[in-house]
Amino acid sequence: MLGWASKTDPTQQNITLMIEVNHLVKRFGPKTVLKNLDFQAQQGEFVALLGPNGAGKTTFLRILSSLSRQTLGEVIIAGYSLPHQAAAVRRQLGVVSHLPLLYGDLTAEENLQFYGRMYGVKGLEQRIGAVLELVGLAPRRRDLVRTFSRGMQQRLAIGRAIIHDPEVLLLDEPHTGLDQDACEMLDNVLRQVAARQRTVVMTSHDLVRVADLASRFDVLSRGAIRASTPRLGLPQDGLLAFYREALNTATIAPGGAP
Amino acid sequence: MNTVTPFIRAMNAIIWKDLAAEWRSREMVSAMLVFALLDIFIFNFALELNPQVRASLTSGILWVTLAFAGTLGLNRSMAVEKDRGCLDGLLLAPVDRTAIYFGKTIGNLVFMLLVAAIIVPIYSVLYNVNLFNLGLIAIIILGAWGYVSVGTLLASMTVQARTRDVLLPVLLFPVAIPLLVAAVKASGGFLDGSAISDIAPWLNILVVYDVVFTAVAFMVFDYVVEE
Numbered sequence: 001m002l003g004w005a006s007k008t009d010p011t012q013q014n015i016t017l018m019i020e021v022n023h024l025v026k027r028f029g030p031k032t033v034l035k036n037l038d039f040q041a042q043q044g045e046f047v048a049l050l051g052p053n054g055a056g057k058t059t060f061l062r063i064l065s066s067l068s069r070q071t072l073g074e075v076i077i078a079g080y081s082l083p084h085q086a087a088a089v090r091r092q093l094g095v096v097s098h099l100p101l102l103y104g105d106l107t108a109e110e111n112l113q114f115y116g117r118m119y120g121v122k123g124l125e126q127r128i129g130a131v132l133e134l135v136g137l138a139p140r141r142r143d144l145v146r147t148f149s150r151g152m153q154q155r156l157a158i159g160r161a162i163i164h165d166p167e168v169l170l171l172d173e174p175h176t177g178l179d180q181d182a183c184e185m186l187d188n189v190l191r192q193v194a195a196r197q198r199t200v201v202m203t204s205h206d207l208v209r210v211a212d213l214a215s216r217f218d219v220l221s222r223g224a225i226r227a228s229t230p231r232l233g234l235p236q237d238g239l240l241a242f243y244r245e246a247l248n249t250a251t252i253a254p255g256g257a258p
Numbered sequence: 259m260n261t262v263t264p265f266i267r268a269m270n271a272i273i274w275k276d277l278a279a280e281w282r283s284r285e286m287v288s289a290m291l292v293f294a295l296l297d298i299f300i301f302n303f304a305l306e307l308n309p310q311v312r313a314s315l316t317s318g319i320l321w322v323t324l325a326f327a328g329t330l331g332l333n334r335s336m337a338v339e340k341d342r343g344c345l346d347g348l349l350l351a352p353v354d355r356t357a358i359y360f361g362k363t364i365g366n367l368v369f370m371l372l373v374a375a376i377i378v379p380i381y382s383v384l385y386n387v388n389l390f391n392l393g394l395i396a397i398i399i400l401g402a403w404g405y406v407s408v409g410t411l412l413a414s415m416t417v418q419a420r421t422r423d424v425l426l427p428v429l430l431f432p433v434a435i436p437l438l439v440a441a442v443k444a445s446g447g448f449l450d451g452s453a454i455s456d457i458a459p460w461l462n463i464l465v466v467y468d469v470v471f472t473a474v475a476f477m478v479f480d481y482v483v484e485e
Contacts, residue, residue: 065350066350067346067349067350069484087352087353087354088352090350090351090352091352093350095346095350097343097346098343099342099343099346100342100343101342101343101344101346101347101350102342102344102347103275103279103338103342103344104342105278105279105280105282105283106275106278106279106282110275110278114271114274114275115347115351117267117268117270117271117274118268118271118272118348118351118353119351119352120264120267120352144282160347
């Protein structure tokens with residue numbers, strides 16, 4: 001009904017590795033931001049990437065999204081490697097960042113039309129209608145984006161990111177600057193996206209908010225993944241303890257500085 | 259064919275987006291136009307010369323006005339992409355990145371030619387000079403293409419910098435000097451009614467400049483926008 005590509009029942013399909021990162025290193029001049037980082041995400045997984053400021057979360061997502069090039073290491077998304085098959089990778093990706101990546105002087109509908117054309121989306125008008133319904137902005141489709149609140153812009157940013165029905169959705173702290181109601185609306189949209197077996201990787205500082213959203217929690221600190229746990233194995237209210245323990249481990253890693 | 263179609267589609271989408279956004283805001287063209295009109299008014303009152311001398315200065319005043327107004331537009335055109343992160347949105351699209359360059363360049367060319375289309379008749383009236391000359395129109399199109407082709411490339415580099423408003427003219431004007439000199443000389447030649455053999459060398463420089471800088475931009479744009 002919403003114009004999404006149909007997915008098979010997750011219990012009956014083969015689990016596919018959608019993101020595979022091996023020994024990733026990223027240096028900016030003399031500063032090494034990512035240090036031998038390994039990461040994997042299966043199809044349909046919702047991974048919350050937690051970590052303090054400066055841990056390298058945004059840099060990691062920019063490399064996954066092909067906006068930044070790794071110094072060393074292997075990045076494979078949906079079977080395509082970066083940076084050599086960047087265009088094929090981009091076709092599989094939807095990205096939501098701190099900024100909405102929307103044009104204020106275009107309407108919500110025109111923004112989606114523009115990005116839909118850039119991605120070569122077939123049946124674009126129908127798809128735009130479906131996406132606007134999904135993000136709850138159908139009544140505002142002909143309003144200029146500069147008249148939208150921050151929450152509405154962020155919901156439209158998700159609509160922009162999924163206009164081409166990507167297999168992988170990357171979100172960099174999408175809740176930043178949103179009030180409680182806007183956060184809840186955003187979470188509902190993310191749940192609907194995740195329910196369609198898309199792979200989601202979301203960075204966040206808000207442990208309470210991601211606790212109900214993600215199916216797995218990874219802690220990135222000092223340039224590497226320090227700990228990872230599925231939500232199922234975590235006791236209620238255990239995320240904070242897990243996070244603190246992961247950060248402490250990172251601080252006193254064996255063999256010197258982490 | 260399969261690779262050309264997404265290229266043209268993406269390029270057209272960017273041109274459409276730039277024109278639609280500008281139609282709504284009218285920020286860029288207004289700024290360019292106000293600057294251009296002020297420029298020719300000031301020159302008009304400052305140069306109270308006899309008609310012959312004023313006519314000989316026409317091509318110089320016209321190109322100074324177009325070049326400065328064009329720089330305003332180039333800065334604004336890329337700033338719009340950067341301020342709300344839209345440049346990342348463009349770079350995330352699975353298209354050849356040179357389609358982004360040509361889309362932005364053609365959009366900028368349309369705005370520069372629009373400003374030229376408005377100021378040329380006003381200039382004709384103020385300076386009492388007939389500028390409705392097919393040769394001059396061809397030179398304006400050739401010169402504007404060369405200017406926006408190198409300007410869009412440099413603007414995509416400088417937009418990343420904090421001092422982008424200052425940096426673009428500092429980088430662009432020295433690179434654009436051969437183009438502007440050739441455009442001024444060729445425009446003057448057409449307005450004076452010089453023989454085509456006298457104008458041809460300047461015309462050749464314009465064409466070569468356009469071809470070389472369009473080819474350079476085609477080759478390096480991907481690396482310029484790479485982080």
